[in-house]
Amino acid sequence: MTAPVVPVLQRPWPGLDVSGLRILVAGFGVSGYAVADQTMQRGAHVLAVDGKDTEEVRERARILEVLGVEVRLGAEHTTALPTDREIDLVVTSPGWRPDQPLLAAAGAAGIPIWSEVELARRMQAADGPAWLGVTGTNGKTTTVTMLDSILRAAGLRATACGNVGLPVIEAALDPEGYDVLALELSSFQLHWTEHLDLEAAAVLNISEDHLDWHGGAEAYAAAKGRIFEGVRTACVYTVADDATRHLVEQADVVEGARAIGLTLGTPALSELGVVDGILVDRAFIAERRRAAAELATLEDLTHLAPHGVGPHLVLDALAAAALARAYGVEPIAVQQGLRSYQLGGHRAQHLATIDGVSYVDDTKATNPAAASASLRAAERTVWIAGGDTKGADVDALVADNASRLVGVVLLGTEAAAFTQALARHAPEVPVRRVDPGHTDDVGNRSRLMQEAVAAAHELATAGDVVLLAPAAASIDQFRDYAERGDLFAAAVSRLPGERA
Known part of the structure; x- marks a missing residue:
């Protein structure tokens, strides 16, 4: 007869023993993979689920399935708890919201929900x-x-x-x-x-x-x-x-x-x-x-x-x-x-100085507060901004930094929040709007960023900083913020001029 599983909340820690625990890993990204790997090695029975069914995720799944982790991919596996097994613990990806149906069901059932950190x-x-x-x-x-x-x-x-x-x-x-x-x-x-x-x-x-x-x-x-x-x-x-x-x-x-x-x-x-x-x-x-x-x-x-x-x-x-x-x-x-210390990529990263103009990649400035901090680091800035603001108000951002702006280039499928704030607080500053066009492939996304950098190059003079600090997320036009920064760097590398 199989011995009953000791509930996870009754197991002593530090040094928690996860052997025999039936763990559901919600989200099979980097942290989810690590949780499945580390707990499986220590005797847990692991099921991982993820709504994404891409080749990258399938490749990660194949590695751990050989070792005994079961992985179920597709949105149908993320809407409710599995019906074919008991679950003792849910370890969730940080991207899953508290109202996500599977997590809500686990909470209603009294199943502990922990982060990878916990x-x-x-x-x-x-x-x-x-x-x-x-x-x-x-x-x-x-x-x-x-x-x-x-x-x-x-x-x-x-x-x-x-x-x-x-x-x-x-x-x-x-x-x-x-x-x-x-x-x-x-x-x-x-x-x-x-x-x-x-x-x-x-x-x-x-x-x-x-x-x-x-x-x-x-x-x-x-x-x-x-x-x-x-x-x-x-x-x-x-x-x-x-x-x-x-x-x-x-x-x-x-x-x-x-x-x-x-x-x-x-x-x-x-x-x-x-x-x-x-x-x-x-x-x-x-x-x-x-x-x-x-x-x-x-x-x-x-x-x-x-x-x-x-x-x-x-x-x-x-x-x-x-x-x-x-x-x-x-x-x-x-x-x-x-x-x-050296800054990591995409965080206030100085890419080049061309004809006396500095080009700085701060694509990680995805909200107004981060963009404002980046703008305050220079006296004269040609600002490349825009994207998905997620409802954030950019009015104060523009008002607080208007005196530093010598030009603005706007990305994003919808730029009204920026254009209206600039009209109110920086009406004399020249603004170039990049035609959004279609950005469903990397070629078009590269074209978009090349046009933005070319516009910023025309607006800048020696001593200025061309700053990519969008104050918005990238998901409306780019794969992610890193791609946005990489394409910016690639476009800067193609600019003519004398490099310092």
Whole structure:
């Protein structure tokens, strides 16, 4: 007779034993594949479902099916729980909304629904790596990868994971063992995560984004705030952003955990800030009431932004430094890590300087707040913008940055939100609208971007920055934001002129 399965919520953790559990993996992307792989290896019975039935997904499925994972592809498998088996646990992709029919059915049936992050936290051994986490509407990837660079400069075995780098479950269960993980966590992941227990965490900023997924601004902010629950050492927030301070004040943390502020000005007690071009720490030194420790200088960041180190980049560096310092990293490693750090593709990436005009790819600026941060980094900008705004208001974005604009080139199948805002707040700025045409194949998408870059090239003069910071998603015309950035870079590479 088969022994009954011990319910997952009754199994002790850390070091959760998943053997015998009947796990449904909802979504067979990168994290779903990793969950299926890691749990199958440890004796779980795994069924993975995904609405997509592409060759790429089928190839991933074939690999794991040989090892005993069952994969069902097609929309018909995502609308309800399977009827041919019992399910003990659902591990969901961060892209699946809470009202998705299968997840709603699991919730109604009382089946636990976890993120990959929650599962990884429970499965990791008690003596596993420390976790340092970052969330926020904008700047997450830059901050996490900066943090990873600093940790490595300190001689630690570290890796960036979560929304960037490895899936969390692979990093947490790595057989060689990391010292520390730098986690980028989205609001989607945090919604389904109850236990993080981070050593230190940062919420960089809160602005409107993904409101359709969460059901409103309050729920979105609350999801971000989950990152502070159970923090042991430091909750890092931005002094100028009251919403991040409020999340710290509401958090249930381990006794002794401290609130650490970030400011672009002179730091107060328990803050990191900037004094005379020097990034300084008044939080993690014994003599912080009377002095500050030098961490780095603004010059240590200039290689990241030849057209000017924007305030958002400085705040990202301060956040990375604060998390590293909370873990005990020395100031010299902070400086070394920032000096050696290189921005990833598509995030304020300087592509070329042609006839004195800088071309910058910030295609990851998919909402108004991110685009505004990018625009503030330069004094004179020809702005390539537009796409699917997801209902976001671009009026304040244009009003706040009108004085920096010397020209605008508009993408997108619908550009009314941008044209109306520009007419109100920047009526003297020349605007070029790229004919959307048909973008159902890469050739037409390439044509579209070449026309946009050519228009921007005509509007720019020496000393200007041509900036792709769309303030909108790419899905109305491009495969994804990365393709949009890649096609921009390709179009820039074809421009004539003298390159610096």
